[in-house]
Amino acid sequence: MTPQERYKKLKQHLSEENPVLLDVIKRYETLDAIAHSHGFLDPEDTYTAHISWWPLISILGTFSSGKSTFINQYLGMKVQSTGNQAVDDKFTVICYGTNDEVMTLPGLALDADPRFPFYNISEEVEKVDAGEGSRVNLYLQLKTVRSDAVKGKILIDSPGFDADSQRDAILRITSHIIDMSDLVLIFFDARHPEPGAMRDTLEHLVGAAISHRDANKILYILNQIDTTAKEDNLEDVIGSWQRALSQKGLVSGNFFAIYSEESMVPIEDAALAERMKRKRDEDLRQIVERMDKVGIERAYRITKALEDFARDISDRKLPALQKALAGWAARVAIVDAVLFTLLLGGIGVLEWQFGFVTTVASSPLTAVAGMALLIGLMLFLHFKARNFVARRIFRKLEAGDPAVAAAFAHNTRWYRPMVRAKMTGWVKRAQNRLEEVIAQSKRAIRELNDQYVSPSGRRHGEES
Incomplete structure (x- = not known):
C-alpha cells in the first residue's frame, strides 16, 4: 500500500468519526514530505504506518x-x-x-x-x-x-x-x-x-x-x-x-x-x-x-505522536545529519588534497624525467587532450574519494540510527553538490517547517480539548 493509498483510506475512515483527526492527517502528509525530501523516510513509507489509527x-x-x-x-x-x-x-x-x-x-x-x-x-x-x-x-x-x-x-x-x-x-x-x-x-x-x-x-x-x-x-x-x-x-x-x-x-x-x-x-x-x-x-x-473510552485516548495519542515525530527530526535527526555531512565534506577535501598533490607530483616527476608536459603542450590538439585527461582523472579520483569516505561514515551512522544513515546516503549521492554540506540554510528551512507542524499539532490538541472540556460550562459547538 502506497502512502497515497493509506492517506485515502485513513481519510475515509476518519471523515465522519472526528474532523480534528482528519486535519491531523494532512499534517502527517506535510511531515512525510519533509522526511522524504531529506531521506529520513523511504519514499514508500509514511509516519502514519508507524502508529495504530485504531x-x-x-x-x-x-x-x-x-x-x-x-x-x-x-x-x-x-x-x-x-x-x-x-x-x-x-x-x-x-x-x-x-x-x-x-x-x-x-x-x-x-x-x-x-x-x-x-x-x-x-x-x-x-x-x-x-x-x-x-x-x-x-x-x-x-x-x-x-x-x-x-x-x-x-x-x-x-x-x-x-x-x-x-x-x-x-x-x-x-x-x-x-x-x-x-x-x-x-x-x-x-x-x-x-x-x-x-x-x-x-x-x-x-x-x-x-x-x-x-x-x-x-x-x-x-x-x-x-x-x-x-x-x-x-x-x-x-x-x-x-x-x-x-x-x-x-x-x-x-x-x-x-x-x-x-x-x-x-x-x-x-x-x-x-x-x-x-x-x-x-x-x-x-x-x-x-x-x-480508549478512542478518546487514541485521538490524543495520534496528535501527540505527530509532534514527537516532528521534534525527533528537528532536534535530533537534522543536527546529526548536518554534522555527518559537514564531517564528510571536510574529510573528502583532505583526501582530495592528498590525491591531487600526489597526482601533480607524479606529473612533475614525468616532466623532470621525460619532458612529459613539454611534449604534450607542443601541439594544441595534444594540449587539449592532455588537459581533458587530467581533469577527467581528477574528477574520477574526487568521486572515488567521496564514495569511499561516505561509506565509512554511513556504516558508523547505521549502527546508531538507520534513519539518519539513510538520509546521509540520500544526501551524498554522486549528483548531490558537496557545497550543500557546508550550508546551514537548508537545515533552518526544514526546522521552520517542522516548527509549523509542531504548532499545528498543539492546535489540534486544543481542538480536542474543546470537544471534551468546557470551563465556561457551554457545550461543544454552542455559541456564546
Whole structure:
C-alpha cells in the first residue's frame, strides 16, 4: 500500500468519526514530505504506518493470571481458551468481525496488513532473532468476533511470560505493542504476589512499562483476589504486590484488584464476600470505563505522536545529519588534497624525467587532450574519494540510527553538490517547517480539548 493509498483510506475512515483527526492527517502528509525530501523516510513509507489509527488495548501478564477469562467476559463470549497452562502461546489480535463464529487467521494476515499494529513486525523479530522473522505465524494470530464490545477498537492478548523459549522475539513484540497501545492492562496472579514468584514478569513487563513516556495508560491489575478470602488478608496481599512493584522502580501507577465470579473460590463469610465484591465491582468499573473510552485516548495519542515525530527530526535527526555531512565534506577535501598533490607530483616527476608536459603542450590538439585527461582523472579520483569516505561514515551512522544513515546516503549521492554540506540554510528551512507542524499539532490538541472540556460550562459547538 502506497502512502497515497493509506492517506485515502485513513481519510475515509476518519471523515465522519472526528474532523480534528482528519486535519491531523494532512499534517502527517506535510511531515512525510519533509522526511522524504531529506531521506529520513523511504519514499514508500509514511509516519502514519508507524502508529495504530485504531484504538488499541493490550493485555499482558503471566500464565494463569486470568487474562483470557477477563477478555471473554468483556466480549460476552468465549474467544480465548482458559486454564492453568500455556493454552494460548501467541499474541492474539482480536477485532470485530461479521461472522457469528469466531474466526482465527494466521499471523501473516497481521504482518502484511498496514491497518493492524503488527504490520511488518517480522522485520522487528528478525532484528533480534535471525531467521525467526519468516516464522511470524509462531508468534501472532488474528481472531474476529461479533461482539459490540470490540467495535471500533482492537484487543491484543499476549502469551504468558513464564519459561518462554523464544524470549527475545516475544520481548521485542511486547515492547512494540506497549508503544503502539492506547491502554495497557498488566495482569498479576494474587496467588503468587511475592517478589520471588513474579521476579521474571516484573523484570520484563514492569521494567519496560515504567520507562514509557505515557505511563498513565498502563493499568496494573491483581487478579483472582478471591483466593485471599480464606485468610482475609486482601490488604496484605495488595501491599506485598505493590512493594514488589516498587522494588522495580514503580512508585506510582493505576492499581486494581479484581476476580471472576464464574471461577471464584466460594466465600463463606457473607460480610467478607460483600466487602470483596464492592472492591471488585468498583475496580472493574474503572477498568472497563477506560477500555470503553480508549478512542478518546487514541485521538490524543495520534496528535501527540505527530509532534514527537516532528521534534525527533528537528532536534535530533537534522543536527546529526548536518554534522555527518559537514564531517564528510571536510574529510573528502583532505583526501582530495592528498590525491591531487600526489597526482601533480607524479606529473612533475614525468616532466623532470621525460619532458612529459613539454611534449604534450607542443601541439594544441595534444594540449587539449592532455588537459581533458587530467581533469577527467581528477574528477574520477574526487568521486572515488567521496564514495569511499561516505561509506565509512554511513556504516558508523547505521549502527546508531538507520534513519539518519539513510538520509546521509540520500544526501551524498554522486549528483548531490558537496557545497550543500557546508550550508546551514537548508537545515533552518526544514526546522521552520517542522516548527509549523509542531504548532499545528498543539492546535489540534486544543481542538480536542474543546470537544471534551468546557470551563465556561457551554457545550461543544454552542455559541456564546
